[in-house]
Amino acid sequence: MVRKTAIIASGAAVAVVVAVAVLFLLQSTPTRPAEPIRIGLVVPLSSPGAYTQGEEIKQGAEIAVEEVNAKGGIRGRQIVLYVEDSQGLPEKGRAVVEKLITRDSVHAIVGEYHSAVAMAEIEVINRYGIPMVLASTWADALREKEYAPVFNVSPYNAGNADHIVKFLMHIGATTVIMLNEDTDYGVGLAKAMQDAIRRLNAPIRFSSETVERTSKDFTPVLLKYKTTPPDILVTAVTPPGGFLLWKQAYEVGLAPTAKTLLYDASGSFQRYTEMWPAVGKGGQYMAGFAPYAPHMKLTETGKKVVETFKQKYGREPTYLVMQGYDAMKAMLTAIQTADSTEPGKIIQALREISFEGTRGTIKFSKERGVYFQQWKEIPVLSLQYTQVDQSIAQATILFPVEYATGRLARPPSS
Structure with missing residues (x-):
């Protein structure tokens, strides 16, 4: 009986020694950082x-x-x-x-x-x-x-087009020309605009023309529309081509004018620090699509x-x-x-x-x-610059009406 007790005691002592050794090793070994x-x-x-x-x-x-x-x-x-x-x-x-x-x-x-x-x-x-x-x-x-x-x-194009068409209806536009870039985005937005006009039963005569995004001269295309100018010239051309297109639209006298509003559907006109040096006076009275403005909610x-x-x-x-x-x-x-x-x-x-x-x-x-797997309810706006060198925070929010900070302005008639 005494011998059995001694064996048990000896085994317990060994277990304690082993536990202490393991604890010492754990404490002395640097912890490996979690995998990033x-x-x-x-x-x-x-x-x-x-x-x-x-x-x-x-x-x-x-x-x-x-x-x-x-x-x-x-x-x-x-x-x-x-x-x-x-x-x-x-x-x-x-x-x-x-x-x-x-x-x-x-x-x-x-x-x-x-x-x-x-x-x-x-x-x-x-x-x-x-x-x-x-x-x-x-x-x-x-x-x-x-x-x-x-x-x-x-x-996304379908949602953007819905917003733009509703804005066009809001301001009473009936004739719209769209110049879109030769990309999946540009061609897709032109199609989405046509679909939105049909879906919303909008009283708008709409036509579009695809242009090269990298073109250095949009003048020949713009001059085609000067004899019978539309209510709105919508552009879907990203910079630097978009900036050049707006500048040339102003230089040929097509838009913006008292008759024809210039509207950017690409969201690029928000880049005012780059836009104003590139476009100058051509940006005054320009309106456009914006997924964000500093003065929005x-x-x-x-x-x-x-x-x-x-x-x-x-x-x-x-x-x-x-x-x-x-x-x-x-x-x-x-x-x-x-x-x-x-x-x-x-x-x-x-x-x-x-x-x-x-x-x-x-x-x-x-x-x-x-x-499909899209943030469907993303808020978007239509804004307008009324003065040269305005920042996006100074632009007028035109639409939706619940966000509006002012009304559409047009250049004086010549």
Whole structure:
């Protein structure tokens, strides 16, 4: 009996020694940091892409990442951005998305500005099943493919066209000419405008013409319409071509005039620091489509993003900053909700999340077609500059009427 007790006591002593040794080793071994969450960011950052726009999407996305990392990341995992330049080229966009997935092993991807580039990128995204939130790609064809991993927080042609047609009806326009660029975005918006006019039963005679986005001379096209000018000349041409088109429309005396309003459907006229030096007096009385204005109603999140951006860069953010932020926040919210970096779980979370973005509550539609996995209720405005060198914050909000800060102004009759 005594011998048995001694064996038990001896065994207990050994167990204590082993436990102490293990504890010592655990305390003396450095804790391995949690694996970071790797997010790819794809935007145009060099020519021939719209590199200024790409940089602004990047700036907004970085603010979203910095906010999360400052709070300890997601479940203790920091977010690491892998930034790639798509250069505004579909083949380059396809290649960098493939690299991000196969070489960098990113868990998800955010970004893009050019619809044509995104069309190439989402083929790779769909093949690998990696989630992607598009930041500023307006072509409806992207949604019509109904690819399960692809989501969109930006304005979209069908919604934009509805807004523009309602604005045209509001101001009583009956004849409209549209000059659209030769891209998926431009051609798609022209079609969306025709569809919206039919759907809304608008009393508008509408025609469109496709022009080269990179053209250096739009004068021959503009002169065709001067003999019988429309009520409104709508342009869907992104800069630098868009700036040149507006300048030449003014120089040939087509628009803006007392008869013909000049309306930008690309959202580019908000880039007033670049527009005024390029367009000059041609921008006075110009109106346009805007997904954001500093004097529109923002959420608390939106107000914080504006303040952070001003502190970092010393100027007002554009709508692209807001969309870059919203796209990244959507992805990070889905990863946190899923509590996983497994692609299928992130995709499922994206389908179900509802969260506060910069300009409203963001949730993705489950409808088919052009609304597929789109933030359908994104707020948009029509604005007008009435003086040369106005900032976007000084522009008059014309429409919707509940946001209006003034009425449409026209140049005096010559």
